[in-house]
Amino acid sequence: MRAAFVETLTELAERDPRVVLLTGDLGFNMLEPFAERFPDRFYNVGVAEQNMVGLATGLAESGMIPFAYSIATFATMRPYEFIRNGPVLHQLPVRIVGVGGGFEYGNNGATHYGLEDVGILRMQRGLTVVVPTDAAHARTAFEQTYALPRPIYYRLSKGGAAIPGQDTDFELGRLTRLRAGGDVALVALGASVTDALAAADLLAAEGVEASVAVVESFNPSPHDDLADFLADVPLAVTVEPHFVDGGVGTLVAEVIAERGLSTRLRRCGVEDLPRGITGSQAFLQEHFGISATAVAGAATSMVASARR
Known part of the structure; x- marks a missing residue:
């Protein structure tokens, strides 16, 4: 997905002289195609993410479209007030690009967990x-949204393998449905849909029919699509490499509550701050209950309870 970002951004910069790329001293062996093609539109600001967002804000106010690139936790938390008081408050087209959300930098420890x-x-x-x-969706997302007159945060995975059964068209504010099933609905955040699809396969082997959908955007969020997706399903399980609060689990809970749906919900996400635990992405997702097996187990428990 990172390679798709750099390739697409370079193509956009060929067509649009307003496109600028900033990095917080990372992206080596990744960002060079853009930096070499447009050296006057590439800035390595060093390990100074607040300054990076401040510079991006000034560039946006001057008519440019700056992309500020860093690891997800550094791109969003270190400069959070700068994002709020700069591009958000003044509605400027700054693009924050956070790479490796969830546990994708798992071996680097808790400081790198997004x-x-x-x-x-x-x-x-x-x-x-x-x-x-x-x-593929990252590419179409950039092409469709890069020129919007408001700030955007792109959460990119380090990987990016094609999702089975999914077309290549990203739609802002819409829910992408990938599988139908009447027993339980699995709703995933972004690339974690691979775990949801694998969980659906595990459930199918047990005679449980699971529908699968993925949320790829917020503000606008797919409220109407989610309400329609969940309307006739008695149970729902959300999965996300994120805390259980604030992400797709919270969005689904809001839709269920505000639309008066009868769907029971189980949120699979990280419930507590990881302390003293590190390891591979696969290990951490299993440990914190957001792997395919953990999601299938949560759904199986809900279905069994509902059938009793």
Whole structure:
């Protein structure tokens, strides 16, 4: 997905001289295609994310479209007030690009876990959050949204393998449905849909029919699509590499409550601050209950309870 970002951004910059790329001293062996093609539109600001957002805000006010690139937790939390008081308050087209949300930098320890980025930025009215599922959707998301006259946060996975059964068209503010099933609905955040689809396969082997859908954007959020998706399903399980609060689990809970749906909900996400635990992405997702097996187990428990 990172490669798709750089490739697409370089193509956009060929057509639009307003496109600028900033980095917080990372992206080596990744950002070079843009930096070499447009050296006068590439800035390495160093390990200074607040300054990076401040510079991006000034560039946006001067008519440019700046993309500020860093690891998800550093791109969103270190400069949070700068994002709020700059591009959000003044509705400027700054693009924050956060790479490796959830546990994708798991071996680097808790400082690199991006578990609250979607929640805290979703709270900023006037800022759109985009969480593509794969490289193809990342590409179309950039092409469709890069010129919007408001700030955007892109949460990108380090990977980006194509999602089975999904077309390549990203739609801002819409829910993407990938599988139908009447027993339980699985709703995923971005690239975690791969775990939801794998969980659906595990459930099918047990005779449980699971529908699968993915949320790829907030502000606008797919409220109507979610209400329609959940209307005739008795149970729902959300899965996200994020804290259980603020992300897709919270969005689904809001839709169920505000639309008066009877769907019972179980949220699979990180429930407590990880302390003293590190390891691979797969290990951490299993440990914190957001792997395919954990999601299938949560759904199986809900279905069994409902059938008793």
